[in-house]
Amino acid sequence: MEVLFFGEEIPSFLTKTKVRQIQDLGQTILNSFEYFVTDKKGIRQIENLIIAQKMREELLKILDSLQEGIEIADEKGEIKYVNQAFTRITGIEKDERIGKNIFEVSPKGALAQAISTKRPVIGYRTLVGGSMAEVVSNAVPIIIDGLLAGGAVVFQAVTDILKISEQLSRTQEMLESFTQKLSELSGCRYTFNDIIGTDEKLLYAKKIAKKAAKSDATVLLLGESGTGKELFAQAIHMESKRASKPFIKINCAAIPENLLESELFGYERGAFTGAIKTKMGKFELANQGTIFLDEIGDMDLLLQAKLLRVLEDKQFERVGGVETITTDVRVIAATNRDLKAMVKEGKFREDLYFRLKVIDIELPPLRLRAKEDILLIANNIINKLNRRLGKRVKGLTPKAQELFLNYPWPGNIRELENLLERTIILADDQYLDEHHFYGYFQEVSEQVDSGKAYPIKNLAEIEKEVISLALEKYGRSLAAKRLIAEKLGISIASLYNKIKRYNL
Numbered sequence: 382m383e384v385l386f387f388g389e390e391i392p393s394f395l396t397k398t399k400v401r402q403i404q405d406l407g408q409t410i411l412n413s414f415e416y417f418v419t420d421k422k423g424i425r426q427i428e429n430l431i432i433a434q435k436m437r438e439e440l441l442k443i444l445d446s447l448q449e450g451i452e453i454a455d456e457k458g459e460i461k462y463v464n465q466a467f468t469r470i471t472g473i474e475k476d477e478r479i480g481k482n483i484f485e486v487s488p489k490g491a492l493a494q495a496i497s498t499k500r501p502v503i504g505y506r507t508l509v510g511g512s513m514a515e516v517v518s519n520a521v522p523i524i525i526d527g528l529l530a531g532g533a534v535v536f537q538a539v540t541d542i543l544k545i546s547e548q549l550s551r552t553q554e555m556l557e558s559f560t561q562k563l564s565e566l567s568g569c570r571y572t573f574n575d576i577i578g579t580d581e582k583l584l585y586a587k588k589i590a591k592k593a594a595k596s597d598a599t600v601l602l603l604g605e606s607g608t609g610k611e612l613f614a615q616a617i618h619m620e621s622k623r624a625s626k627p628f629i630k631i632n633c634a635a636i637p638e639n640l641l642e643s644e645l646f647g648y649e650r651g652a653f654t655g656a657i658k659t660k661m662g663k664f665e666l667a668n669q670g671t672i673f674l675d676e677i678g679d680m681d682l683l684l685q686a687k688l689l690r691v692l693e694d695k696q697f698e699r700v701g702g703v704e705t706i707t708t709d710v711r712v713i714a715a716t717n718r719d720l721k722a723m724v725k726e727g728k729f730r731e732d733l734y735f736r737l738k739v740i741d742i743e744l745p746p747l748r749l750r751a752k753e754d755i756l757l758i759a760n761n762i763i764n765k766l767n768r769r770l771g772k773r774v775k776g777l778t779p780k781a782q783e784l785f786l787n788y789p790w791p792g793n794i795r796e797l798e799n800l801l802e803r804t805i806i807l808a809d810d811q812y813l814d815e816h817h818f819y820g821y822f823q824e825v826s827e828q829v830d831s832g833k834a835y836p837i838k839n840l841a842e843i844e845k846e847v848i849s850l851a852l853e854k855y856g857r858s859l860a861a862k863r864l865i866a867e868k869l870g871i872s873i874a875s876l877y878n879k880i881k882r883y884n885l
C-alpha cells in the first residue's frame with residue numbers, strides 16, 4: 382500500500398508495523414460499534430451480543446489508558462470514537478466530538494486525508510480541527526472486505542514530543558558534562574612539557590613514549606616509586622587521540638583483591654550481598670579513553686586472565702553478569718616490580734606479560750640520572766610551589782645544592798617534592814640553605830661517616846630496614862602508615878606494596 386509521508390523519514394519496517402497496527406485497531410473498533418464480525422464467506426454477521434459488548438468494554442479501557450490520542454471515523458467521515466487522551470491533548474470533550482463529521486471539523490487533518498485518499502498518512506504535523514493543540518499524526522484508511530469502512534488516526538501532542546526530546550537533550554548534556562567532569566576528576570593534567578630532565582635515559586624514555594602516544598598500543602611503564610610513571614601515563618594520554626576522553630587511574634595494590642574485580646569490571650545488581658544497584662566498572666567508565674593500571678604486578682592470577690581477555694577481545698562481563706560488554710579502552714600499565722621474575726615464579730601470566738609490554742618504557746630513578754637533573758627538577762618544583770603557596774623562594778644555596786646532589790633519593794621525585802613543599806611552607810628566606818633541611822640528610826651522612834655507607838648495602842635491604850624501623854616507631858594504624866608514607870616521600874599505596882613485598 383502506498384503511504385503518504387510527512388515530517389522526518391520513518392524507517393520502512395516501522396511504517397509497515399504502524400500502519401498495520403492502526404488499521405487493526407480501527408477495524409476492531411468500527412466492528413465493535415455495530416457488533417459485526419465477518420465470516421469465511423465475507424458476510425458480516427452479528428455475533429453474540431454479550432460477548433461482543435464485553436470485548437468492546439475491555440478494548441475501550443485499554444485505549445483510554447494510552448498516552449496517544451485516537452480518533453476513528455466511518456467511511457462517510459462520521460466520528461465514531463475518541464479516547465481519553467484525545468480530550469486531554471485537544472481539550473475537546475468526547476460528547477462534543479462524536480457524531481460530528483471529520484470533513485467538517487478537521488478537513489485538512491490526517492484522518493480526513495486518509496479516508497478521502499484511501500492512503501495512510503504518516504508523521505503529519507497539524508492543529509487538531511477545533512482546537513489549538515498541535516499534534517503529529519499517523520492516520521490510515523480502514524478497508525473491510527475490500528471496501529472503505531472508515532479511518533483511524535493516532536497522534537501525539539507536539540508539546541509531549543518536545544518535552545521528551547528536551548528531556549533527551551538534557552540527559553545528553555548531563556552525560557557530556559559527566560564525561561567531562563570524569564576527565565577533570567581523574568586529574569589528567571600533565572603533558573610531555575611537564576616532564577623535566579636532560580638525562581639521556583629519561584630523554585630516550587620520553588621519545589619512545591611520544592611515539593607510543595600516536596598509536597593505540599598497550600604501554601608498560603617500569604620504574605621505582607616516584608619516578609614519574611603516572612606522569613608519563615598522563616602525558617601519553619594527553620598526546621593521544623583520546624585526550625578529550627576519560628583518563629581513569631586505578632591502583633591495583635591499594636584495593637583489596639576481592640574488590641578489585643568489581644572496581645575494574647563493575648557488577649550486576651544482586652551479584653553479592655550489598656550489590657543493590659548495577660555499577661559500572663572502570664573499564665566501562667574509561668570507554669574511548671585510557672585506563673592506567675598502576676602496580677599491575679599486584680593483580681592476582683584470576684584477574685590477570687580477565688584482563689588478558691579485555692586486551693585481546695575488548696570484551697568482558699560484569700561481576701555476576703551474563704551480558705558481554707564491549708569496550709574501547711587503551712591500557713597503560715605500570716609497576717615497580719620485576720614482572721619477568723614474577724613470570725618465572727609463576728606469579729604473573731606470561732601471555733599477559735608479553736601482551737602488556739608491546740611497548741615497555743623504563744624510567745630511571747633519580748640517583749641514576751645525570752646529577753644536573755636533580756637541581757633542574759628541584760628548581761622547577763620550587764617555582765611551582767611558589768605559585769601555589771604564594772611564596773618567593775629563589776632557589777637553593779650552594780651548600781644545600783651539595784646536600785641534594787649527594788643524597789640517593791630513594792623516594793625519587795615525589796620525595797624531592799615533599800621535602801621542598803614542607804621546607805618552603807616553613808621557610809621565610811629567599812634561598813633554602815643547609816639549615817632548612819636540618820636532620821633530613823643527616824641520617825645518610827652519619828651512615829657514610831661511620832663506614833656503613835649507603836652504596837655498600839643493597840637498596841632493597843635499606844628500604845626494608847627503614848620501613849620496618851618506621852613501623853616499629855609509629856605503629857601500624859592507617860594514620861601511622863600515612864605518616865610513614867609522608868616521611869618516606871612515597872604514596873600510601875607504595876608503602877602497602879612494600880610492606881607486602883618485604884613481608885613486614
Ligand SMILES: Nc1ncnc2c1ncn2[C@@H]1O[C@H](COP(=O)(O)OP(=O)(O)OP(=O)(O)O)[C@@H](O)[C@H]1O
Binds near residue numbers: 575578611613798
Ligand atoms: N621528570 C619529571 N619532571 C617533573 N616532575 C616529575 C618528573 N617525574 C616525576 N615527577 C613528579 O613526581 C611526582 C611522582 O611522580 P609519579 O606519581 O608519576 O610517580 P610514580 O612512578 O607513578 O609513583 P608510584 O609508583 O609511587 O605511584 C609527581 O608529582 C610528578 O609530577
